[in-house]
Amino acid sequence: MAGKSGSTPTxxxxxxxxxxxxxIPIADADWVRPDNRGFYQCRPAYLxxxxxxxxxxxxxxxxxxxxxxxxxxxxxxxKKAMMYSDTGRLNCNVSYTSFATPNRGQGSDNKELSSMxxxxxxxxxxxxxxxxTCVDVFALVxxxxxxxxxxxxxxxSLALADAGILLYDLVASVSVSCIxxxxxxxxxxxxxxxxxxxxxxxxxxxxxEVTQLIxxxxxxxxxINEAMELCxxxxxxxxxxxxxxxxxxxxxxxx
Amino acid sequence: xxxxxxxxxxxxxxxxxAFRRLFPLRYHEQHLLKSVRPxxxxxxxxxxxxxxxxxxxxxxxxxxxxxxxxxxxxxxxxEIMTPTVECPDEGSIAIEFHMPPICSPLVRPGRxxxxxxxxxxxxxxxxxSSGMIDLKELCLVGGKAAWMAYxxxxxxxxxxxxxxxxxxxxxxxxxxxxxxxxxxxxxxxxVLVSEDNIQLKLEKQPVNTExxxxxxxxxxxxxxxxxxxxxxxxxxTAEEExxxxxxxxxxxxxxxxxxxxxKPGGPVHAHTSVIQDCVALAKRRxxxxxxxLNEAISDMEVERSRLSLHHT
Numbered sequence: 001m002a003g004k005s006g007s008t009p010t011x012x013x014x015x016x017x018x019x020x021x022x023x024i025p026i027a028d029a030d031w032v033r034p035d036n037r038g039f040y041q042c043r044p045a046y047l048x049x050x051x052x053x054x055x056x057x058x059x060x061x062x063x064x065x066x067x068x069x070x071x072x073x074x075x076x077x078x079k080k081a082m083m084y085s086d087t088g089r090l091n092c093n094v095s096y097t098s099f100a101t102p103n104r105g106q107g108s109d110n111k112e113l114s115s116m117x118x119x120x121x122x123x124x125x126x127x128x129x130x131x132x133t134c135v136d137v138f139a140l141v142x143x144x145x146x147x148x149x150x151x152x153x154x155x156x157s158l159a160l161a162d163a164g165i166l167l168y169d170l171v172a173s174v175s176v177s178c179i180x181x182x183x184x185x186x187x188x189x190x191x192x193x194x195x196x197x198x199x200x201x202x203x204x205x206x207x208x209e210v211t212q213l214i215x216x217x218x219x220x221x222x223x224i225n226e227a228m229e230l231c232x233x234x235x236x237x238x239x240x241x242x243x244x245x246x247x248x249x250x251x252x253x254x255x
Numbered sequence: 256x257x258x259x260x261x262x263x264x265x266x267x268x269x270x271x272x273a274f275r276r277l278f279p280l281r282y283h284e285q286h287l288l289k290s291v292r293p294x295x296x297x298x299x300x301x302x303x304x305x306x307x308x309x310x311x312x313x314x315x316x317x318x319x320x321x322x323x324x325x326x327x328x329x330x331x332x333x334e335i336m337t338p339t340v341e342c343p344d345e346g347s348i349a350i351e352f353h354m355p356p357i358c359s360p361l362v363r364p365g366r367x368x369x370x371x372x373x374x375x376x377x378x379x380x381x382x383x384s385s386g387m388i389d390l391k392e393l394c395l396v397g398g399k400a401a402w403m404a405y406x407x408x409x410x411x412x413x414x415x416x417x418x419x420x421x422x423x424x425x426x427x428x429x430x431x432x433x434x435x436x437x438x439x440x441x442x443x444x445x446v447l448v449s450e451d452n453i454q455l456k457l458e459k460q461p462v463n464t465e466x467x468x469x470x471x472x473x474x475x476x477x478x479x480x481x482x483x484x485x486x487x488x489x490x491x492t493a494e495e496e497x498x499x500x501x502x503x504x505x506x507x508x509x510x511x512x513x514x515x516x517x518k519p520g521g522p523v524h525a526h527t528s529v530i531q532d533c534v535a536l537a538k539r540r541x542x543x544x545x546x547x548l549n550e551a552i553s554d555m556e557v558e559r560s561r562l563s564l565h566h567t
Contacts, residue, residue, distance in 0.1 A: 053324035
């Protein structure tokens with residue numbers, strides 16, 4: 001304390017005086033979601049490619065309060081000294097801004113999300129199309145409003161397409177939270193904080209193939225099936241939205 | 256000279272794009288001869304500038320500034336600190352500038368860009384020394400509690416003149432800042448007061464019923480110019496900055512007084528007259544930026560009154 005006084009005093013953010021302990025009434029039948037959405041209704045999504053002029057490709061995604069920018073650089077020379085490789089390499093990084101979360105964070109790299117993003121995209125990119133080189137996919141979460149990873153993945157897939165990297169298909173990603181007996185799709189942070197389990201699917205809608213499936217918490221088999229069906233349906237819809245976003249850019253530039 | 260003639264034939268056969276990449280300096284000098292720049296700007300004019308206030312919902316004050324493609328997102332988070340013994344009635348401001356890897360192909364994860372720490376320092380020097388914010392206004396309870404304003408500026412797209420865009424976003428974020436109403440509880444901690452509770456008078460008197468908005472005294476604005484031979488290029492792009500390396504940044508406050516001036520070396524030695532020209536350009540630019548800021552503020556107020564009409 002004494003050594004660093006003056007430069008960085010210890011601070012705290014003021015908390016609400018009357019702390020609302022609003023545990024979710026699980027058994028309550030007429031519970032509504034905090035943003036008044038239906039249980040199987042996704043947040044309104046806004047997608048745009050070409051957000052960063054200096055990148056080879058980029059995209060901005062806004063799902064409710066979750067706001068993400070992804071830039072793609074390359075194919076370019078790999079900065080890490082690695083062995084010769086016939087196939088290209090994929091390098092992913094996800095970081096948060098210091099104001100992304102309600103309590104000010106450090107805004108550091110998120111290793112876990114970075115590796116999840118890498119695993120979700122690995123199977124989609126035709127790595128053979130750029131041997132010896134590396135494609136960098138960097139994501140910045142401007143604001144975290146829940147379902148961050150699925151939004152980052154979908155946005156990254158748009159950015160890759162914008163950069164002209166060869167893909168087998170776009171990938172769309174959606175998650176579902178299990179709260180009591182109910183499923184809620186595309187959960188916000190508040191819902192994620194009291195979920196009993198979660199399931200996230202990343203899939204290639206037109207090939208009907210799943211690249212990533214993450215299940216956490218306690219699930220019974222029929223419930224997993226039901227949640228998967230729900231996610232896959234939402235993924236194919238999101239895939240269509242993403243596809244039309246890419247098409248709009250082309251038709252706009254033609255006019 | 257013969258070599259120059261020989262290569263000029265080569266130039267005429269080359270496509271413009273290839274020429275731009277292979278001989279960037281020649282390419283730009285050809286433009287300068289005609290007093291125009293590759294993006295059709297005049298030498299002394301800046302790119303289109305836009306400003307949006309309140310871009311980040313999770314922060315107390317925020318702004319998104321765009322100068323051409325250069326994009327900056329600034330957000331302020333307010334936290335409570337115990338004032339230092341030396342200045343018991345003053346709050347504090349911590350300013351940090353970030354260049355995440357998304358903003359430029361030159362930045363890689365894990366290795367912070369050199370430019371980021373330089374700009375970070377310049378920004379805090381400029382903002383704190385300009386006297387724009389009276390730190391006494393950030394005081395809550397003398398000697399016990401004061402605001403610490405964490406201002407974080409993220410560069411989302413780095414296309415030159417980063418300092419100018421960062422400073423603009425910082426000033427705009429401060430003008431958007433809404434300080435929450437707080438009160439002091441029994442444990443001596445500062446707690447938030449929600450709007451409903453004020454009306455019901457359930458809680459202790461708030462300590463800051465006033466001072467919800469910071470008063471900005473003569474906010475500073477800046478213009479970066481590149482010097483090349485006898486030319487002065489205002490508001491350079493990243494491409495121009497990479498080719499012509501001598502930059503002069505002039506920071507003026509709203510009454511056109513000089514706050515700071517940076518000329519960090521570079522191959523061109525500037526005459527005093529050139530510096531004066533830069534200051535004159537900056538003066539013109541400050542007028543533009545002031546109207547951009549005022550417009551953004553009035554847009555926000557219109558939006559706010561529209562929203563409050565909806566609620567009633």
